[in-house]
Amino acid sequence: MAVTDPCKAREPRVIDNALIEKCLEHQFPKGEIGRLMRKDGIPMDELQEIRMEFMNILKIDHLWVMKSLTKLQLNNNFIENIENLDTLVHLRELDLSFNKINKIANLDKLVNLEKLSFYSNLIVKIENMDTLKKLMIFSIGRNEIEDPENVYYLRRFKMLTSLNMAHNPCARDNNFRIFIAAFLPKVVYYEYKRIEESERDEGTNMFLNKLRAIELVEELEDAKTANIEKAKADAELHSVSFVEYLNSRYLFDLLFEDDEEGKALMEMGDEVQEFYVEYEEQFIDLCKQIFDVGQKHYKIRSDEMDNFTKTVEQAKKENQEESIGHMENFMEKKNDMFSLIRLLQKHLDNDIIDVAKYTQKIEEFNEIHNELIHDTWKKLMKLELQLFEQVEEVNQNFEHTMTDMINAFIEEAQALFTQMRALEVTYTENLADIGARYITQANLGESFFIPEVLRPIMADKEFLNNAIASTHDMHLQIIDNREDTLVGRAKQWLESFCTGLTKDEIKRNRYKLLEINHFLDIQREEFDECSDYQLGIDPEEDDHFMQLP
Structure with a gap:
């Protein structure tokens, strides 16, 4: 063991x-x-x-x-x-x-x-x-x-x-x-x-003093957190119009966030600072214009979508009411038929008619019932086909409308991004002009003071030009990325929206067809149950009755 x-x-x-x-x-x-x-x-x-x-x-x-x-x-x-x-x-x-x-x-x-x-x-x-x-x-x-x-x-x-x-x-x-x-x-x-x-x-x-100090810090942190949460909530709200954070200085701050050379170049003096302030104001203004364009077009699209939804829902409602009318008409005739079958059962029980006569009548009712089902099926299917084709056409027209709206929004936004890039070019040209004069002065005057952060850049003209070009390229890339994000998300939303319309209508249509067939299958089953039950004979004891429709 x-x-x-x-x-x-x-x-x-x-x-x-x-x-x-x-x-x-x-x-x-x-x-x-x-x-x-x-x-x-x-x-x-x-x-x-x-x-x-x-x-x-x-x-x-x-x-x-x-x-x-x-x-x-x-x-x-x-x-x-x-x-x-x-x-x-x-x-x-x-x-x-x-x-x-x-x-x-x-x-x-x-x-x-x-x-x-x-x-x-x-x-x-x-x-x-x-x-x-x-x-x-x-x-x-x-x-x-x-x-x-x-x-x-x-x-x-x-x-x-x-x-x-x-x-x-x-x-x-x-x-x-x-x-x-x-x-x-x-x-x-x-x-x-x-x-x-x-x-x-x-x-x-x-611990009163410590407690008050902590509460003061927490109040500041809570206020900061609340502002961050509000900014996130606003961004989520504005993301449906593809212009989140553009109603603030967020994009402008992003330009200089990791641009150490761009920050250093601003140390060249008051003239650069003046151009920077002007650039800042105009850039943020363009951001807000793009934001306003996004909100304006979102409102236009939302109104169009509301009208579209109301139109489609009204068409579906009218179609549904007509379908219900056909089903109610069927049910009325079916109930009359079932009353006659029950009457036949009483006659059979009271020997007014014999089994052969009863069977003959049931077969006649079965034929009438099948014809009634088939006629109802055709009417319901015709209605559903009409609705499907109608909604399909409306969807296609609406897709074209939304495509035009999205394209109009993109074009208007891109025009403002173009102005934004032009503004960046102007700022860079001013920066290059000031930099050329600055480095000349630095080379001529031995006592000319150069801030520590500028010294590597001002080593020679090539270093200066490379620094200006680098900061310019970085700024353009950030602007381009934000434009690409706006355009990409707008087009992605449009594609997803249009695909969703088609999928939803196909799904609705398939469900409706199943619903129609299921409804009529139940009617067939109820007829069989009614006729078999009313006959009161075990189908296993009579092969003839087993073959009744």
């Missing part, structure tokens, strides 16, 4: 399928229920909880197979790095306590996390948790956090109600609990004990 090596059993391991299955085995309940669950198995992608404690795990891996996990326990292992958790977007609880982790990282995708434990690790700083907006319970006790100002980071978690930082170096201070009470007003429990209002007041008084 083989003897298990206890040292080998404790070797660090990586999470794999075999380990996952072993952990699941321990989670099955005992008895018959557990046996049945083992037999049926649990699909990995449906698993919601798993405990992987005391498994000597060194590396987190392979958890992507359990994409529905909401609770994951990896405590009491040898894990050094937080990794490979990005797919667990539904995770609400994560326990990484009693491991060897020294840095918080790679939690960005776990936006639904509510409970997180790093108790007893080697972490020195609270960081990289910005996306965990739903965090409510956080334990990071018995780590290596020395600076109490790590607590400031936790102020961003508005839903955090329970915190544990016990046995960290920073927690040795007798006033640390009071510090927590003051700087984390939303936290209700510290070290699982409720924070009293008296502690909150004491902390606020004790």
Whole structure:
């Protein structure tokens, strides 16, 4: 009999399928229920909880197979790095306590996390948790956090109600609990004990100056964040008109953002500064003109699309009403026929007619019913074909209209981009003229002062010309890229829009055809059920009745 090596059993391991299955085995309940669950198995992608404690795990891996996990326990292992958790977007609880982790990282995708434990690790700083907006319970006790100002980071978690930082170096201070009470007003429990209002007041008084300073910084940061979020929201809103960020100085600032030589050339004196200010004003004005053009054309397209939608919906509504009329007419005749069949059944039951007569009448009704179905099918199909051809023609005309509108927008925008490039050429020419005079003065006058950033450029005329050409090319490329983005996205939207119109109409048409055929198939089935049921004879006992339509 083989003897298990206890040292080998404790070797660090990586999470794999075999380990996952072993952990699941321990989670099955005992008895018959557990046996049945083992037999049926649990699909990995449906698993919601798993405990992987005391498994000597060194590396987190392979958890992507359990994409529905909401609770994951990896405590009491040898894990050094937080990794490979990005797919667990539904995770609400994560326990990484009693491991060897020294840095918080790679939690960005776990936006639904509510409970997180790093108790007893080697972490020195609270960081990289910005996306965990739903965090409510956080334990990071018995780590290596020395600076109490790590607590400031936790102020961003508005839903955090329970915190544990016990046995960290920073927690040795007798006033640390009071510090927590003051700087984390939303936290209700510290070290699982409720924070009293008296502690909150004491902390606020004790750390009043620090608290006010932090609140002031947070106000500034919040205002900055709000402006950034507003800019993003505006950009998203304006992106449908393809002119996002062009209602500001964003594109102009982009010209000089990485243009160190362009910035250096502005040190040539007041004359350059004057040309720069003029260039700046005219450039930003052109940006705003492009933005206005985008908004104007977007409004024109939106109005046209609204009219188009109303026209198509009206045509569909009228077609639908006529279709319903044909179906109601069919149903009326069908109900009359079914009443006659029921009357025939009564006559058969009362021996007024015999089975042969009944069968003959049913066959006659079957023929009439089939003719009625066929006639209704033709009418409904004709209506649908008319609508399909009508919508197809309207779509084609509308596509031409939208193409003309997009082209008109692009042409108007490109004309302004052309002016923008001409403005850049003028600025470059002025820069070259001033630079030539500047370098001449620098060469003639020994005492002529040249700023440090200009000295490499002013070494000789070739260096100067290369610097001016380089900054000019960089600016033109940025302008060209923005124009290409506008044109490309406008054309892509047009292609996607036109393709969508065609696909949507084909999809609607196919669904309508299926609907018509399904409706009439049901009518056939109901006729068969009605006639067979009313006859009251088991079809297996009479071959004749089995062959009735």
